[in-house]
Amino acid sequence: MNNIIERLKASDIRITPQRVMVYQVLAAGKKHLTVEEIYERIKPKAPAISLATIYTILEAFKEKNLISEIRIKFDKSCFEARVDFHHHFYCQSCGKIFDIDITPCAVLEKKEVNGHSIESLQGYFYGICRDCKTGV
Ligand SMILES: [Zn+2]
Numbered sequence: 001m002n003n004i005i006e007r008l009k010a011s012d013i014r015i016t017p018q019r020v021m022v023y024q025v026l027a028a029g030k031k032h033l034t035v036e037e038i039y040e041r042i043k044p045k046a047p048a049i050s051l052a053t054i055y056t057i058l059e060a061f062k063e064k065n066l067i068s069e070i071r072i073k074f075d076k077s078c079f080e081a082r083v084d085f086h087h088h089f090y091c092q093s094c095g096k097i098f099d100i101d102i103t104p105c106a107v108l109e110k111k112e113v114n115g116h117s118i119e120s121l122q123g124y125f126y127g128i129c130r131d132c133k134t135g136v
């Protein structure tokens, strides 16, 4: 809990109970959550919070590079507290999102392609996850 407050303070985020809760939900779950999922988790503790408030908080966090936004689901953004470079796998059967860590290719190591500078890249993989494949 204190860690979270320190982390937010270090990023110049003004501490409010709602902001701490939003970050806590993302940091604790180590998951990729939609705004609605974050809302569902916070609502029991803070009934006054609205979806719009959560959006605003997420925008502020994103600006400070505290969270990342992924659009692997096309129509819905997901958010996570992990901000280092990694890819994602989306299971088309169960809908789960997995973090994928693979070594960047030569192009990415150079951070340049055809003279263009690469600032970020998110690889999205689609398929059937391990669990769904084995029918567990
Ligand atoms: Zn699956």
Ligand SMILES: [Zn+2]
Binding pocket: 032, 080, 082, 086, 087, 088, 098, 099
């Ligand atoms: Zn991730």
